[in-house]
Amino acid sequence: MTHPSPGALLELHFGEAPGDEREAFEAHLRGCRECASFVQELGRIERALAGGPDDAPPRDGLERVLARVAAVRPARGRRAEWAVALVPSALALLAGAWAIRAGGERLTTLGLVTGASLGPVSGELLGLSLAAFGLVVVGALITLALAPVLILESHGRS
Amino acid sequence: MTTLPDEALIERVARGDADAFSVLYRRYERPVFAVLLRLGGQRALAEEWLQETFTRVWLAARSHDPARGRVKPWIYAIALNTARSELGRKRHRTPHVSLDAVEMDLPDAVAGEPSLAARLDETRRAQALAAALLELPDYLREVVVLRCSRELSFAEIAEATGSPQGTLKSRFHRALLALRARLGRGEGDGR
Numbered sequence: 001m002t003h004p005s006p007g008a009l010l011e012l013h014f015g016e017a018p019g020d021e022r023e024a025f026e027a028h029l030r031g032c033r034e035c036a037s038f039v040q041e042l043g044r045i046e047r048a049l050a051g052g053p054d055d056a057p058p059r060d061g062l063e064r065v066l067a068r069v070a071a072v073r074p075a076r077g078r079r080a081e082w083a084v085a086l087v088p089s090a091l092a093l094l095a096g097a098w099a100i101r102a103g104g105e106r107l108t109t110l111g112l113v114t115g116a117s118l119g120p121v122s123g124e125l126l127g128l129s130l131a132a133f134g135l136v137v138v139g140a141l142i143t144l145a146l147a148p149v150l151i152l153e154s155h156g157r158s
Numbered sequence: 159m160t161t162l163p164d165e166a167l168i169e170r171v172a173r174g175d176a177d178a179f180s181v182l183y184r185r186y187e188r189p190v191f192a193v194l195l196r197l198g199g200q201r202a203l204a205e206e207w208l209q210e211t212f213t214r215v216w217l218a219a220r221s222h223d224p225a226r227g228r229v230k231p232w233i234y235a236i237a238l239n240t241a242r243s244e245l246g247r248k249r250h251r252t253p254h255v256s257l258d259a260v261e262m263d264l265p266d267a268v269a270g271e272p273s274l275a276a277r278l279d280e281t282r283r284a285q286a287l288a289a290a291l292l293e294l295p296d297y298l299r300e301v302v303v304l305r306c307s308r309e310l311s312f313a314e315i316a317e318a319t320g321s322p323q324g325t326l327k328s329r330f331h332r333a334l335l336a337l338r339a340r341l342g343r344g345e346g347d348g349r
Contacts, residue, residue, distance in 0.1 A: 006334075007327035016311055038334075045337065048280075048287040049196060049306040057191035058205050062183050065212040066176065072217065 088142035164229035171219040189309045196303040197241045211237040231317035290340040298333035
């Protein structure tokens, strides 16, 4: 007698055997004590593993998970927010560098500052001061523009 | 929301939707907990792993790729990985798990209840099986616990574990032989 493979008997027991094979296996089981005993044993193990009243998950499980997520999220969220905040900072730095480079020269060209009255580096210094001020203003404007987005993002994650 | 498929829920979870996460949690907490309970053998362990599993589900929701697999096997894969890593750590601390150390939560016996003897007999059998299961290597125990939970087909277990179906069925068979030997010996000892 040719027996079905253990894999085929497992498929049969768990209802995964294709329809045509299923009928052939069931017919085999009716006449084969060895295979029938294998399938019965499967059933016994499955029943012994079946869930009981002690299998109920903890009642406050969801709350505990949410609390744990809330504890883990801020650390990760902060990293992301810092990354986002780096963009306006980098833009402000670039704007500042441009202003430093061109500011003093531009002021002198426009005649707003005369090198003679304020000394040889006065135009450059004034340009630097204005550039620093411009940098602060640009940074503040960009941060103000991004703040609602960051706040909403942060609330969405928590 | 409760009728949404898993895939739609996980997309929402990825966007930080706590309500979608609650629905997903309620959908899977019981079967995943039952699997973890049988893998770990202790309720306290299973509770800890359940929390860890769903924390990872929330945090990894953004990285779930529907093209690479369905949500259900993905959640079970996370649960399995949690149990494996925790069991590995535990074994590192205590190299041998004795059957005597296995904690089982026995239901309270009610005096005079007609089916008490039958219940205790059934409980003892389940207890012996649980103990024998814990002695199996992880890769054999996992396939028995997962398939007997009736939550996952062999195809889905293959998805969760990354092992081919043929290998899983072969492992199941080997586990069955090992359990039969262990339980037969146990019954013999008892006589």
